[in-house]
Amino acid sequence: MKFLLFTFVGVVHLFSLNSGKAIYKNDNSQRTFQEIKEEVARYGDVAKAIINLAVYGKAQNRSYERLALLVDTVGPRPSGSKSLEKAIQIMYQNLQEDGLENVHLEPVKIPHWERGEESAVMLEPRIHKMAILGLGSSIGTPPEGITAEVLVVTSFKELQRRAREARGKIVVYNQPYVNYSKTVQYRVRGAVEAAKVGALASLIRSVASFSVYSPHTGIQEYQDGVPKIPTACITVEDAEMMSRMASRGNRIVIQLKMGAKNYPDADSFNTVAEIIGSKYPEQVVLVSGHLDSWDVGQGAMDDGGGAFISWEALSLIKDLGLRPKRTLRLVLWTAEEQGGIGGFQYYQSHKANISNYSLVMESDEGTFLPSGLQFTGSEKARAIVEEVMTLLQPVNITQVFRAGEGTDINFWIQAGVPDLESAISPKSPISSTRSWSQST
Numbered sequence: 001m002k003f004l005l006f007t008f009v010g011v012v013h014l015f016s017l018n019s020g021k022a023i024y025k026n027d028n029s030q031r032t033f034q035e036i037k038e039e040v041a042r043y044g045d046v047a048k049a050i051i052n053l054a055v056y057g058k059a060q061n062r063s064y065e066r067l068a069l070l071v072d073t074v075g076p077r078p079s080g081s082k083s084l085e086k087a088i089q090i091m092y093q094n095l096q097e098d099g100l101e102n103v104h105l106e107p108v109k110i111p112h113w114e115r116g117e118e119s120a121v122m123l124e125p126r127i128h129k130m131a132i133l134g135l136g137s138s139i140g141t142p143p144e145g146i147t148a149e150v151l152v153v154t155s156f157k158e159l160q161r162r163a164r165e166a167r168g169k170i171v172v173y174n175q176p177y178v179n180y181s182k183t184v185q186y187r188v189r190g191a192v193e194a195a196k197v198g199a200l201a202s203l204i205r206s207v208a209s210f211s212v213y214s215p216h217t218g219i220q221e222y223q224d225g226v227p228k229i230p231t232a233c234i235t236v237e238d239a240e241m242m243s244r245m246a247s248r249g250n251r252i253v254i255q256l257k258m259g260a261k262n263y264p265d266a267d268s269f270n271t272v273a274e275i276i277g278s279k280y281p282e283q284v285v286l287v288s289g290h291l292d293s294w295d296v297g298q299g300a301m302d303d304g305g306g307a308f309i310s311w312e313a314l315s316l317i318k319d320l321g322l323r324p325k326r327t328l329r330l331v332l333w334t335a336e337e338q339g340g341i342g343g344f345q346y347y348q349s350h351k352a353n354i355s356n357y358s359l360v361m362e363s364d365e366g367t368f369l370p371s372g373l374q375f376t377g378s379e380k381a382r383a384i385v386e387e388v389m390t391l392l393q394p395v396n397i398t399q400v401f402r403a404g405e406g407t408d409i410n411f412w413i414q415a416g417v418p419d420l421e422s423a424i425s426p427k428s429p430i431s432s433t434r435s436w437s438q439s440t
């Protein structure tokens with residue numbers, strides 16, 4: 001059932017859901033809600049056909065099998081790597097062989113960072129080898145590493161208060177997990193804030209609600225005018241242990257070695273395919289996921305799953321011989337993990353046509369048992385989406401949540417285009433790496 005969320009766009013795109021921040025030309029403005037509701041209801045059979053093909057028919061498991069093949073063949077796909085470019089070329093070919101229209105690549109310059117060898121060893125109060133993961137864009141240490149005393153803080157406020165103690169030390173952040181968007185600030189800004197008060201390096205408790213001694217990587221950001229210091233994530237367990245040691249008055253010393261390097265920007269692409277609309281071909285409904293991943297996983301969940309269910313949406317509609325009124329466009333973003341680089345480039349190149357974008361969607365929260373869709377847009381548009389979601393009653397995925405967002409599509413949302421993101425069961429396991437959202 002993992003691909004069901006996106007099969008639904010085949011129906012959604014029959015309506016323009018724009019919020020009215022811009023002037024949208026469409027044929028819906030004069031229609032009453034009752035008329036729209038009746039039109040939605042007429043798509044019951046189409047929705048059932050899509051569900052049958054995806055869940056019970058020959059497309060059963062297809063997106064999973066397609067994804068498994070790519071992941072098994074290419075492996076991790078970090079920004080700037082040869083394997084990401086190989087994955088893009090494979091997808092370009094896959095989409096053409098799938099019979100989709102207007103398959104093409106749009107160039108993007110993307111960051112190229114490699115973590116190299118890395119290690120952290122606690123020397124005092126006892127010898128303890130720690131699991132770490134360097135953060136994307138971090139500089140490395142000198143080859144002999146950085147050996148320094150540790151200052152443990154639980155917040156940026158505490159760091160400010162104890163600024164004079166931080167000079168010449170390694171700052172360890174043991175911030176509690178509140179939610180992703182709030183807690184990820186420590187990963188993104190931890191090095192800059194530590195450098196401002198004279199620290200030599202920073203180690204950040206992984207941004208995770210639970211841990212099995214597993215550090216999480218992700219992007220971090222330096223700031224102009226602030227010295228660049230090496231920065232990595234540590235496990236929740238080690239962060240808490242160092243907090244306990246510090247509160248007992250123990251002196252903690254760590255030797256940190258990181259071989260991380262930033263290389264010149266690399267050439268890459270957003271990958272695009274379409275089913276061209278029959279009645280309003282210039283109007284676009286965009287579905288998407290990102291093809292790049294971090295280097296330490298397989299990128300199957302983040303975001304292979306999101307990318308492949310987006311592709312599956314077009315495949316299912318094509319297989320059924322359906323042609324939507326508006327153009328259904330698939331975009332597989334590049335370099336999302338570096339801060340939505342591909343998404344930003346796409347927005348820059350296409351924003352002149354924003355009034356012809358009806359809806360943008362991204363799946364990047366993991367592909368588990370779906371529970372509904374997150375939506376951002378006007379209340380009128382929300383009412384239509386809720387109506388459309390009733391068509392998914394046969395698979396009981398009818399909920400419409402608030403605050404849809406996604407790193408690659410936030411530029412459009414901020415400009416007023418309605419947005420949907422797949423929502424997953426809150427009981428779902430947590431992926432090992434999460435992307436940083438530029439909206440936060």
Ligand SMILES: *[C@@H]1O[C@H](CO)[C@@H](O)[C@H](O)[C@H]1NC(C)=O
Pocket residue numbers: 060061
């Ligand atoms: C899909 O996967 C399920 C679970 O692995 C399996 O039982 C089923 O036979 C598969 N269906 C097809 C068409 O391969």
Ligand SMILES: *[C@@H]1O[C@H](CO)[C@@H](O)[C@H](O)[C@H]1NC(C)=O
Pocket residue numbers: 178179181182
């Ligand atoms: C995260 O937590 C902060 C602080 O409690 C809160 O202000 C914010 O609204 C929360 N964000 C989300 C997405 O829940």
Ligand SMILES: *[C@@H]1O[C@H](CO)[C@@H](O)[C@H](O)[C@H]1NC(C)=O
Pocket residue numbers: 282349350353
């Ligand atoms: C913008 O829309 C026009 C008219 O539909 C189309 O010809 C043009 O290719 C579009 N430009 C981009 C960058 O998509």
Ligand SMILES: *[C@@H]1O[C@H](CO)[C@@H](O)[C@H](O)[C@H]1NC(C)=O
Pocket residue numbers: 282283352353354355356
């Ligand atoms: C939207 O599409 C229409 C029809 O092709 C075109 O006339 C108009 O210029 C487009 N608007 C923009 C902003 O591209």
Ligand SMILES: *[C@@H]1O[C@H](CO)[C@@H](O)[C@H](O)[C@H]1NC(C)=O
Pocket residue numbers: 371396
């Ligand atoms: C349908 O979904 C709702 C909301 O997720 C859930 O509470 C309910 O138990 C589900 N019903 C069935 C029959 O699975």
Ligand SMILES: [Zn+2]
Pocket residue numbers: 290302303336364434435
């Ligand atoms: Zn992601």
